[in-house]
Amino acid sequence: MAPRTLEELKRRLQKLNAPGSDLKLGKRALAALTRMMDNPEVVAVTSISALASEAGVNASTLSRLVRKLGFENFAEFQLVFRKHLARTSKTSFYSDLAGQLVDTEQDEDQRPPPSLALMTQVAEEETANIAQMLKSLDLQALEQTVELLASAPRVRVYGLRQAYTMANLLAYAMGLLRSDVSLLGNPHHGVAHGLTELTEQDVLVVIGASPYTRGTVAAARIAANHGMKVVAITDSHGSPLAAEASVTFVAPTSSTWYSNSMAAFLVFIEGLMAMLAGRLGRRGLASLKRHEQLIDEVNHEL
Template identity: 30%
Template sequence: MSAPYATPPPSGRIDQRIAAHHDRLSPQERRAADTLLEHLDDLATYRAAELAVLAGVSKATMSRLFRSLGFVDFDEVRDHLRSLRTAGEPRRVDGAPDLHAQVRAEADSIRLALTQPGLPDAVAALASARRVLVAGWRNSHPVALHLRQQLVQARPAVALAPLPGQMVGEELADLGTGDVVVAIGFRRRPREFGDFVTAAGAAGAEVVLIADPTATMHLARADVALTCPVQGLLAFDSYAAAMSLVGVIADGVLHELGRAGRDRVSAISGSYERLREVETWT
């Protein structure tokens, strides 16, 4: 038998619990724990009895391990792994992916992202802004980069932050009334994200927030808030809806700017041709 645990019971991710208490497990429990670690990505495809067979231990030993790690039973272990996925950690807990179901889930996410009442407000703000700063960290940065690349085709004075090797303080120092900041913050955001949103608003800029539903605590800090689902049926988050959303925003800005936007597109295309920067094809 393993030594009794002091209260409170083990907490944290299951792999952290196993690592922290591995030396306090019995030899049989260690074997069972090692099997859990080997199958964390597909635990939902097994029953507790099947895991016991894989580990070469009894069902009682497997159940005792769950309790030693602070779980009531195997169902609670599965719920724990699903909670990790909800927080943004890549984790497959539903067996082999159903790609047809994934396509349907992507379509639902895109529909939700593109039918929000705040979308026209975001377009109007970006079309009329004196300057635009698009900011995104980590997995939000490619979405921010894509939005900036599209907006700059339609209007001038569109900046991206943070740039490699730079902070955002200098960008905030230039903000004021008439400027718009687009803060893109999908889950697993850096801790300073909320401070950045607050500082952008305090500088006098209008703030457009694009984030997944886990950013609820930041919504009240924005003038316009757009939520965009990123969790699908696969291990990693999907940004299909996010990319569709920024594409629709940029399209709306181009339409809102009318002749000025079209003239800018033509001027940029002419520069490409003169500099031979892009391929041409017929």
């Protein structure tokens, strides 16, 4: 079982260093782990490629290392450090990430413009996140989710802050294919009012990544407690959203930029909706054609 806190991870490291340890790590991997344990605030906000470079190892070495420690992927390992940082300091998630991109020793007018190298690095990290998301997909759970989304009387989608963009996209795309899909809760009525509209036959999709919002976690917990099906799209199986969900899909978020990467979330949502369109067949096609007809009517009126 993977360590859930930084303290548990430290105890695991102590056992690794003890004579006769049954878990063998190479010297370079062990040195990289020790270095990361000594700098939790850096690990919490730094991409796997940058950490590997600083430690003098390949990113694949860190990936193998975290799997040996019991984590499914690097995002789940990094979540331990992010949770520790959230507990021990004021909110600095975004500024800490942005700090990697800013040379504070230079004046604003002396800093060089962003280079193609940085753009390439971000693109490669996003590509790696998408590949990791695909590798971790549970196909049976994916097919079950498509069936749920096709057959549930009502589907609601919920995400806040950056995840709101993904939630809005998913609700819009699904609403093109079937009826009674929307974001959870009218802004003027609140989330509780939105949950009262749902029954045990309905589905709530929650989207979020570290640092998690209390509102999203609470909505998932309440929905699960009332017997509703909860589908989580999040950054780790250790996410508090995953703890409340019937089904969880993981989209890694590690990136050089100053917030969570959403590329893997976007690709997952597009793929999920493509599968749903295929599952709904003529029903979905009829819904799309009706939508197109209404667009033409609105454009004609304007």
